[in-house]
Amino acid sequence: MYRYDEFDHEFVNARVAQFRDQVSRRLSGELSEDEFKPLRLMNGVYLQLHAYMLRVAIPYGTLNSRQMRMLGHIARKYDRGYGHFTTRQNIQFNWPKLIDIPQILEDLASVEMHAIQTSGNCIRNVTTDHFAGVARDEIADPRVYAEILRQWSSLHPEFVFLPRKFKIAITGAAHDRAAIQVHDIGLQLKRNDNGETGFAVHVGGGQGRTPMIAKLVREFLPEGDLIAYTEAILRVYNLYGRRDNKYKARIKILVHETGIDELRRDIEKEFERIRDGVLHLPKADIDAINSWFARPAYRDLPQASATLEAGRNADRHFDRWVRNNVTEHVHPGHAIVTVSLKPAGAPPGDATARQMEVLADLGERFSHDELRISHEQNVILPHVAKDDLKTVYDALAAEGLAAANAGLVTDIIACPGLDYCALANARSIPVAQRISEAFEASGREQEIGELKIKISGCINACGHHHVGHIGILGVDRKGEEFYQITIGGSADEHTSIGEIVGPGFSTDEVVGAVEKIVDTYLGLRQSPQETFLQAWRRVGQQPFKEALYG
């Protein structure tokens, strides 16, 4: 894992001291709220419905046990004993006091974490594949390039006041686990015919009120040009992006209104101007960052584990958990564990302080001191020996963390919604809870197979509803919560935006509507192997529409 160098320590500590002073000046009256608000937002501090909210960056979703333990400590000491992991691979604390936040930031800095650029019109936390470094289909570890982008973009003076926020995602494999095509810049690692490492570069994707799939702007960008090309994109966006209307200020609108061909010409022109300058990445620098992400010293183990097989045979639930939550690892005898934060009836993505501490312990003991946060709001233990899976599972089960549902219908993404968020129009979490309870009670999760439900409490789409196989958008209709359902969205390498199939449903109706959609799928699929999304793409919306609206 990357460790801070002297520069990182210095700038993060300086920022903590700066914010401590800003809070002090706010409390003394030297700063008005209008003056203070942009300063607090630059440090991830929002004012939500009930209290302040602090969003902490987890760079590319990777953290060590000490850091996870610190998140648990903050939840316990300064908050209400829990935190919420987000679709940006960050964590949000819902109840911190403003007067405590400087100390929270100091505590975070002590474990090389911060909240810088988790808000505001700047380059946000770069997200990646949560299986980075250990996925069997990976071309290269995307975290190496995410770290390079982090270093380049942190406090970059030219890009601190962009027209709007800017999100970059990187996937290390052809199979996209990082939803890159719904990001402002989406990078897919690839190799060219000469075996050189580089990226396919996508630009202008996004969700929100105007969902758009990113356009391919460059087939192959050599890795050494990553910073120069990204800077060229940002510079063109900063120059031409709209600042007159915040709803039209994202780069996706610029791409849409200008056209990708013209924009590509502008980007390439700027790129040619700067590519051979200081922004070119020497191979030695890439290698140096790469060395921080070297795989740990794994035990030398056979691919198959007799201990694992015995455990599966003896424990039906463990067997199901292995089937759904354990992924093949690049190293023999090891596995990737997805710890679901979606037990039926739970708020998706929430973890208690105790659970965070238990996860930190498990990471330390069984996963080479490393954990990940997925954009699907789960926690990953990326380096577990197969022989240890049963022990890990038992420890998780004792803490309510052994839900065997990764990728299934109950593994729902949901934003905080109207229960917490000042922007929301409707609640998300209770809908997720009721859906997960209904499907768990039905005992059909396994039969249904892969099905991604994603719920947002407003059109800002933090819950990624546009790219849910079934997407649910909460709206306010004359003071009542209603839920608009979309079907057929996807956030992988075949990204699609879900289609609205008809009028929305009331709070009382929405769970039944989702069940009808699932029943329709089960009735028309050609085999148990045909997934929901495959079936939808084969038959289109008509059967689902008929089932829902008659």
Added chain:
Amino acid sequence: MKIITANRLTDGVVVYLTGSGWVDGIAAAAVLNAPDAIDAGLAAAARAIANREVVDVNAIDVTLDDNRRPVPIRLRERIRAYGPTVGYGEAGLPRLVA
């Protein structure tokens, strides 16, 4: 019929204006009917902003319950007043999955 609400500056907690200051429970909020009373309440809130007591002031519509306590009309404000409608932390954990 309105009450005036804000968030306390130091900790962000939701507070309501009474006849004698700010409290963090809606039941004691001063219910304002006449336009002059609402204007006076907002003027008091503006002074509280200037005095760094509160931020984000709003006058919100309410009805009265059977005990003549104010109840916000909008769901958003009811959630602000009574807390999230979902459990959280240790208390919000569903049964253990094992």
